[in-house]
């Protein structure tokens with residue numbers, strides 16, 4: 001496994017990490033397979049496990065937390081998130097000081113740990129001033145409940161605003177942003193985020209780097225019954241176009257020539273960016289986590305990257321693209 005710093009912070013995360021969304025805490029993956037997936041991930045050197053309070057309404061934190069408890073705490077980077085409504089209560093949502101302070105204690109209890117390594121604001125909250133949220137995050141770091149804080153799906157402008165408030169008042173700055181990014185979902189990262197996060201030393205840990213499975217080639221000929229697109233038709237609607245299918249089919253030749261799988265090709269392609277600290281993958285089977293973990297060893301040459309670009313044909317216009 002390869003380990004990368006979280007932006008300019010000292011803490012290192014595995015270049016390939018494992019997330020608990022959808023596959024954990026909702027009973028979709030049998031408990032014993034979920035346990036084997038996490039244990040195998042750890043064996044393969046994955047140290048970063050990504051959760052959120054909303055995943056299975058607390059269920060994913062509970063399930064993964066219970067499995068992770070067997071490992072020495074210092075060997076784990078555990079992340080969770082706050083924002084989405086956890087009940088119908090008017091204050092049980094968003095990024096107010098009240099919701100953040102109450103949510104962290106519930107997450108820590110479900111996870112069975114005294115602190116989380118990274119606490120993410122799961123979305124921007126238009127109903128709370130950014131300064132209120134930033135001060136709550138800074139307080140949690142002073143209290144020792146959180147080591148680093150970050151944002152997820154915040155715009156470049158919102159990240160800059162948070163960062164500047166921290167500079168002005170000498171508060172802990174956001175250390176990481178968690179955006180969606182893959183061969184099929186590029187614009188926000190390449191065009192808007194890179195110019196903002198790189199100069200500030202903010203790392204990126206990216207979600208759905210396999211486009212929810214699309215990039216593995218499993219949908220080349222249709223939708224297998226035991227697959228995410230079968231279980232979550234909205235995910236198929238997002239990615240499963242004939243154009244994307246054709247691109248993924250054409251990527252097979254490159255992967256075959258390199259002697260790797262298309263999943264490894266897709267993950268290594270994301271990891272080509274220095275700003276990316278980790279690709280957060282999902283898995284419903286042990287074999288998937290084994291396949292994905294090996295992507296950390298793959299280096300793509302400029303020639304191969306150019307071949308991939310010719311197939312994708314979707315580079316956003318920017319100096320970084």
Ligand SMILES: NC(=O)c1ccc[n+]([C@@H]2O[C@H](COP(=O)([O-])OP(=O)(O)OC[C@H]3O[C@@H](n4cnc5c(N)ncnc54)[C@H](OP(=O)(O)O)[C@@H]3O)[C@@H](O)[C@H]2O)c1
Pocket residue numbers: 018019020021022023050051122152153178206207208209210211212213214216218226227228229263280281282283284285287288289291292
């Ligand atoms: N911050 C946010 O708003 C946000 C949003 C979404 C996700 N996330 C984070 O990102 C994590 C990953 O998201 P994701 O699950 O969508 O990521 P992904 O890695 O793009 O997709 C994972 C799915 O692809 C399939 N798969 C994975 N590896 C495979 C392989 N080697 N061969 C064949 N199929 C493979 C599996 O689906 P099957 O079911 O078909 O087996 C798996 O569940 C989440 O768990 C969560 O921690 C964050």
